[in-house]
Amino acid sequence: MPKVEIKMKPDLEVIKGEPIPHILEPGEVGAVLEWVVKEKDGNITRQGQKKSESFIRQFIEALFIYFSGQSDLLSIPVKCTDNLTRYFYPTYPGLNVSAGVGADTWGIRIGTGSTAPTINDYNVEAGIAHATMNHGAVTFGLPASDASTSQFTVTRDFSNVSGGVVTVNEIALIALLYKAQTSYTVMIIRDVISGGISVPNGQTLTINYRIQVTI
Amino acid sequence: MRVLLTLERFDKDYRLLERRNQWSRSFVKSIIDLLYIQMSQRSRTATYGPVYDTDMVPAYLDSEARDSSWYRTPAMRVANAGFLQLVAMDMADWPLTRQMVLGADLGIQVGTGTDPVTPLDKRLANRIGCGRRAPDGSNVLMDSNTLDDDQDGTIQQQYWRAQQYIPFSNFKLSSVKIKVWKSGNPTSDLTFIVRPHYRQLAYNTSPYPLDLGTVSVPASSISGSSPGTWVEFTLPTPVQLQAGHRYWMVFKTTGGDGSNQFRWRYDQSGSPFGRSMSDYPVSAVYSPVQTASSNDSGGSWTDYAGGCHMIEIYGQSYGDLEYGSCDVYGLSISGPNGEFTVRRFFENKCGSPITVNEVGLVAVGICHSTTSTTQNAHLIPTLVARDLISGGQVVANNEILKVTYTPQITV
Numbered sequence: 272m273p274k275v276e277i278k279m280k281p282d283l284e285v286i287k288g289e290p291i292p293h294i295l296e297p298g299e300v301g302a303v304l305e306w307v308v309k310e311k312d313g314n315i316t317r318q319g320q321k322k323s324e325s326f327i328r329q330f331i332e333a334l335f336i337y338f339s340g341q342s343d344l345l346s347i348p349v350k351c352t353d354n355l356t357r358y359f360y361p362t363y364p365g366l367n368v369s370a371g372v373g374a375d376t377w378g379i380r381i382g383t384g385s386t387a388p389t390i391n392d393y394n395v396e397a398g399i400a401h402a403t404m405n406h407g408a409v410t411f412g413l414p415a416s417d418a419s420t421s422q423f424t425v426t427r428d429f430s431n432v433s434g435g436v437v438t439v440n441e442i443a444l445i446a447l448l449y450k451a452q453t454s455y456t457v458m459i460i461r462d463v464i465s466g467g468i469s470v471p472n473g474q475t476l477t478i479n480y481r482i483q484v485t486i
Numbered sequence: 487m488r489v490l491l492t493l494e495r496f497d498k499d500y501r502l503l504e505r506r507n508q509w510s511r512s513f514v515k516s517i518i519d520l521l522y523i524q525m526s527q528r529s530r531t532a533t534y535g536p537v538y539d540t541d542m543v544p545a546y547l548d549s550e551a552r553d554s555s556w557y558r559t560p561a562m563r564v565a566n567a568g569f570l571q572l573v574a575m576d577m578a579d580w581p582l583t584r585q586m587v588l589g590a591d592l593g594i595q596v597g598t599g600t601d602p603v604t605p606l607d608k609r610l611a612n613r614i615g616c617g618r619r620a621p622d623g624s625n626v627l628m629d630s631n632t633l634d635d636d637q638d639g640t641i642q643q644q645y646w647r648a649q650q651y652i653p654f655s656n657f658k659l660s661s662v663k664i665k666v667w668k669s670g671n672p673t674s675d676l677t678f679i680v681r682p683h684y685r686q687l688a689y690n691t692s693p694y695p696l697d698l699g700t701v702s703v704p705a706s707s708i709s710g711s712s713p714g715t716w717v718e719f720t721l722p723t724p725v726q727l728q729a730g731h732r733y734w735m736v737f738k739t740t741g742g743d744g745s746n747q748f749r750w751r752y753d754q755s756g757s758p759f760g761r762s763m764s765d766y767p768v769s770a771v772y773s774p775v776q777t778a779s780s781n782d783s784g785g786s787w788t789d790y791a792g793g794c795h796m797i798e799i800y801g802q803s804y805g806d807l808e809y810g811s812c813d814v815y816g817l818s819i820s821g822p823n824g825e826f827t828v829r830r831f832f833e834n835k836c837g838s839p840i841t842v843n844e845v846g847l848v849a850v851g852i853c854h855s856t857t858s859t860t861q862n863a864h865l866i867p868t869l870v871a872r873d874l875i876s877g878g879q880v881v882a883n884n885e886i887l888k889v890t891y892t893p894q895i896t897v
Contacts, residue, residue, distance in 0.1 A: 297490060298489070298509045298511035298513075300489065326895045328824045330895065331819070332824075334826075337524075338562060338563065339815075340563035340564075347817065366521070366525050367527045367549075369526055389822070390821070390823070390895070390896075409788065414515060414520070414522050414534075416515045416605040420605065421514065421518040422518060423518055423521070446525065467512070469759075473551055480516065482522075484513075484517055485513075486514065486603050486604070486605060
């Protein structure tokens with residue numbers, strides 16, 4: 272089995288200098304999902320891009336919590352990835368997606384499930400574990416804008432150490448929300464890739480979520 | 487996610503007169519900045535910025551957590567309970583009132599500006615103030631401090647002087663008059679600059695080096711005998727000032743020396759602008775009016791509480807609307823759709839019709855001291871959305887305008 276190394280800090284500076292993709296409709300608040308599969312020497316074997324179709328209910332609930340500044344007397348129920356509903360208020364900063372190396376329950380997650388997203392999804396359908404696809408640290412490209420679009424980028428590398436081909440069908444963004452001082456994982460975006468992304472053993476899948484607004 | 491913007495106009499008996507809907511095309515870069523700060527969990531020692539407040543002053547923000555035993559205003563909050571509501575950063579620290587902003591300054595805002603929307607907009611082009619002030623129609627005296635001058639403040643070379651000013655209503659500053667004379671024979675112009683206040687500093691505060699407007703008067707037009715005369719400085723373009731915000735009236739020159747200088751008269755011990763501290767908004771009470779001097783051309787400032795320079799402030803109101811609370815409510819998930827509502831009422835009691843050409847949304851960002859999460863934290867009101875209203879929306883006197891943003895998702 273080839274030895275694969277996960278970089279602590281992926282090559283974010285490459286992303287920062289790139290043009291901002293324009294896929295969203297004017298006025299839309301959303302995300303652009305990109306994927307790149309690379310061999311160990313850096314050769315790109317496949318890549319793709321699509322408009323993320325699925326900010327799901329936990330995103331609008333989290334946005335409501337933060338816009339409203341609810342107190343603990345008016346907590347808002349949000350379903351966590353363990354399928355339990357908890358009541359949140361913004362005592363602590365939330366929407367944290369900065370998962371570290373090996374954290375395979377939050378940040379950008381990948382899975383093999385292919386069921387179309389619904390607004391009520393609360394977790395990936397069939398998550399892929401760190402032992403199968405090594406999870407790098409989530410990193411961020413700084414906010415930037417052009418004449419119409421503003422964005423920042425959330426990036427994560429996944430390296431296939433399974434010994435075989437792994438097909439990634441679903442990609443999600445899972446954030447931490449805090450209840451008092453305890454954090455819980457909440458899925459805010461879930462996308463399904465038609466046909467999946469085939470990642471051969473020893474190759475690395477890089478996922479970018481470009482969170483965007485357009486005017 | 488799309489955001490539906492709805493404007494509804496009602497008569498005084500709350501009968502609907504008109505409704506118009508449009509898709510908001512207005513979320514600007516600052517909403518991305520705030521989401522980034524939250525998602526990446528920027529700490530107080532690794533802040534992100536600049537993110538700009540609504541006076542266009544940069545700030546460096548974080549998403550630092552703090553002791554959960556205290557209530558704190560979260561980043562991204564837009565809701566507030568009323569136009570005079572002050573949104574506290576932290577109730578434990580409430581006497582440190584720099585941590586508060588006026589409720590009217592958060593949430594939905596309206597204005598008369600028609601400048602095209604860009605991703606880098608930092609404020610409405612011309613925000614309508616909160617209140618009942620009628621349009622002035624011409625420039626009028628807005629404020630003054632003209633009594634009991636007993637001292638000279640010197641202006642020469644790198645020595646600048648400044649007067650802090652907190653307007654009680656929104657208006658466009660057109661000119662100031664100051665009582666000034668020249669000692670000896672300074673030959674360079676005397677220059678007036680209006681600058682915003684630097685919100686992120688801890689206690690003593692100072693003019694932020696952003697020139698909102700500036701104009702110079704030749705030395706030859708200034709009296710050579712004490713105690714001087716009133717000299718007017720008329721800005722080439724009026725400057726928007728917002729009620730309850732702090733600004734600095736800065737004066738500088740380039741030449742001169744200890745024997746050739748300008749002297750701006752001031753009252754060392756009097757009540758600033760003839761007011762007591764209790765006259766000021768709570769957000770300002772820790773230092774209602776300050777004078778300041780700089781000995782390095784505005785690089786750093788020394789503040790003096792109390793006292794006030796001799797100054798008259800002229801400008802023009804374009805009419806106010808009374809701001810109601812900004813409510814966030816109506817979270818609803820049904821089938822493939824989810825939405826909630828952000829709403830604010832505006833009532834026209836100014837006696838004249840007001841035309842609303844732009845609508846915006848202001849949320850708070852937060853920054854902390856690098857050494858403590860419990861002190862020196864600041865709320866930074868940040869424009870996150872701005873929309874133009876095609877053709878404008880006229881709101882007659884006694885009418886009510888309801889503005890609603892409805893963020894919606896469909897999966």
